[in-house]
Amino acid sequence: MSDGTMGAVELAAAVRSGARSARAVTEEALAAVAARDDELHCFLRVLGDEALEQADAVDAAVARGQDPGPLAGVPVGLKDNLCTRGIPTTCASRILDGWRPPYDATVVRMLRQAGAIAVGKTNMDEFAMGSSTENSAFGPTRNPHGRDRVPGGSSGGSAAAVAAGFTPIGLGSDTGGSIRQPAALCGVVGMKPTYGRVSRYGLVAFASSLDQIGPFATTVEDAALLFDVIAGHDPLDSTSLPYPSPPTFESTGAGSEGVRVGVCTDLIDGCAPDVVARVREAADALSAAGAKVEEIRIPELAYGLSAYYLIAPAEASSNLARYDGVRYGLRVDAEDAAAMNTATRTAGFGAEVKRRIMLGTYALSAGYYDAYYAQAQRVRTLVLEAFARAYASCDVLLGATAPTTAFALGEKVDDPMAMYMNDVCTIPSNLAGHPALSVPFGTGGDGLPIGVQVLAPALAEGLLFQVARVVEAAAPSPAGGAGQ
Amino acid sequence: MSEGTEPGHHARRTPGKLSPEEVVHVAALARLALTDAEVELFTAQLRTVLDHAADVAALDLSHLAPTAHPLPVANALRPDEPRPSLDREEVLAAAPSVEDNRFRVPRIGAPAP
Numbered sequence: 001m002s003d004g005t006m007g008a009v010e011l012a013a014a015v016r017s018g019a020r021s022a023r024a025v026t027e028e029a030l031a032a033v034a035a036r037d038d039e040l041h042c043f044l045r046v047l048g049d050e051a052l053e054q055a056d057a058v059d060a061a062v063a064r065g066q067d068p069g070p071l072a073g074v075p076v077g078l079k080d081n082l083c084t085r086g087i088p089t090t091c092a093s094r095i096l097d098g099w100r101p102p103y104d105a106t107v108v109r110m111l112r113q114a115g116a117i118a119v120g121k122t123n124m125d126e127f128a129m130g131s132s133t134e135n136s137a138f139g140p141t142r143n144p145h146g147r148d149r150v151p152g153g154s155s156g157g158s159a160a161a162v163a164a165g166f167t168p169i170g171l172g173s174d175t176g177g178s179i180r181q182p183a184a185l186c187g188v189v190g191m192k193p194t195y196g197r198v199s200r201y202g203l204v205a206f207a208s209s210l211d212q213i214g215p216f217a218t219t220v221e222d223a224a225l226l227f228d229v230i231a232g233h234d235p236l237d238s239t240s241l242p243y244p245s246p247p248t249f250e251s252t253g254a255g256s257e258g259v260r261v262g263v264c265t266d267l268i269d270g271c272a273p274d275v276v277a278r279v280r281e282a283a284d285a286l287s288a289a290g291a292k293v294e295e296i297r298i299p300e301l302a303y304g305l306s307a308y309y310l311i312a313p314a315e316a317s318s319n320l321a322r323y324d325g326v327r328y329g330l331r332v333d334a335e336d337a338a339a340m341n342t343a344t345r346t347a348g349f350g351a352e353v354k355r356r357i358m359l360g361t362y363a364l365s366a367g368y369y370d371a372y373y374a375q376a377q378r379v380r381t382l383v384l385e386a387f388a389r390a391y392a393s394c395d396v397l398l399g400a401t402a403p404t405t406a407f408a409l410g411e412k413v414d415d416p417m418a419m420y421m422n423d424v425c426t427i428p429s430n431l432a433g434h435p436a437l438s439v440p441f442g443t444g445g446d447g448l449p450i451g452v453q454v455l456a457p458a459l460a461e462g463l464l465f466q467v468a469r470v471v472e473a474a475a476p477s478p479a480g481g482a483g484q
Numbered sequence: 485m486s487e488g489t490e491p492g493h494h495a496r497r498t499p500g501k502l503s504p505e506e507v508v509h510v511a512a513l514a515r516l517a518l519t520d521a522e523v524e525l526f527t528a529q530l531r532t533v534l535d536h537a538a539d540v541a542a543l544d545l546s547h548l549a550p551t552a553h554p555l556p557v558a559n560a561l562r563p564d565e566p567r568p569s570l571d572r573e574e575v576l577a578a579a580p581s582v583e584d585n586r587f588r589v590p591r592i593g594a595p596a597p
Binding site for chain 1: 502506507510511513514515516517518522526529530532533534536537539540541543545548549550551552553554555557559560562570571574575577578579580581587589590591592593594
């Protein structure tokens, strides 16, 4: 894409002013995908005609002197668990292969109203269960920074599409780190908003008390622009926060003077030495920019991983009960309804989805409910209280996003527990419902990108972007250029 | 299946080692059929995850209330007014089998004698 260096802010400004047409921008994005996505497999479906139609509508609005929206003409990749009316939405699962949703997700509708151009549905781990995008039923995505490396997951397609320069922005969903971890591994910005900030209407449910939709972008400013578009109350989501989301975009440049930053050793210990070094350097950069940086210990976070891998599968086992071959998706016929349900689910789900459904069913089953599920929910309280204590003395926390740089395709796919360990630094924010963000900060000795994680208390997205922008400005080398 | 896991038994149990029989039982509850090789593989893999969760199971957290939901949002209610809903044709078009505007399924339960 000839505009690979142009971010969403610049592109939208050019389209809004008439300097560039949305159609030309969209054609370039589609051409770049056509030329290079065979190799990367970021997209499960490219929306050529639909995208050009939407681009023409934006150009027509500009020609009429109407406001085409803050994301006018900006190409965006949509994770394939976001419902798009009449357009197949698979969750990278055979059980939904070919399903065309009868409605749009609220975020899809908001993006269209803002003038953004959805150019495709992006690859993911099946039903967002995974940390490498290798659990896609339709084949893995490759990391633009190293074709033999995973892009992270589960939102690996959206992250890699941004890293490759296909789309300046993208949407993912984050249940235990599925936006932030692939952002870190692909060298882009990825942010999980406060639970309830962004409507989940039309997001195919994985773990309903943890799932949250959020932005990918090449810059913090672009991520804030996209966040502002998708955030806000939605009456169609009963867990949507019942008040407006204050705009964040205008204040991302406010700096970190006087901001109290807690460098959370529990989110650093155990990470690869290069990752530890980059987080420490980011902390130094914040200190140099006037932040009050201190180390802080939150040992309770260590229990997050175990609690998450009981709660998320438990919720998943319930949410995925709907795939029974009756109302949509795959059906494998059998002599009676129960046998049809079993034949359909057995053929339609991949191994990781089956593992999680069984784990969740077990954790919820008679006799084990208290020992596992209820106990994990108490850990959730423990984590919430520990964060509350930390935020009494800090405004934000700093840690690693992922323990290592991008690992090799195939390296962890046969070892579920090793794969789950990727989420150890990102899970606590999901359990607490807090916002958190990964910002690229240099590379490891292997030349692959490293992300630094900024965490904030509920509703503090504005501060999160502000601090992340200071970290971004101090980053040792741009992580871009992967697509060139 | 180890003793005490029969349906309806709700007493708190101390988790032991997950058995292959329990994996088969749980799979049946979840409407999944497993091959023998899958039973062996999943038993080993799920044991590893549950072993890791032993740190959580062993904590004394009786003083803490469980959190089901991260933020204190009460029930969301709206006036009960008729509104347009999903298009019936569009919804039924996505179903594997339809008859008389209904989802069609194979027979439920045993055939009539």
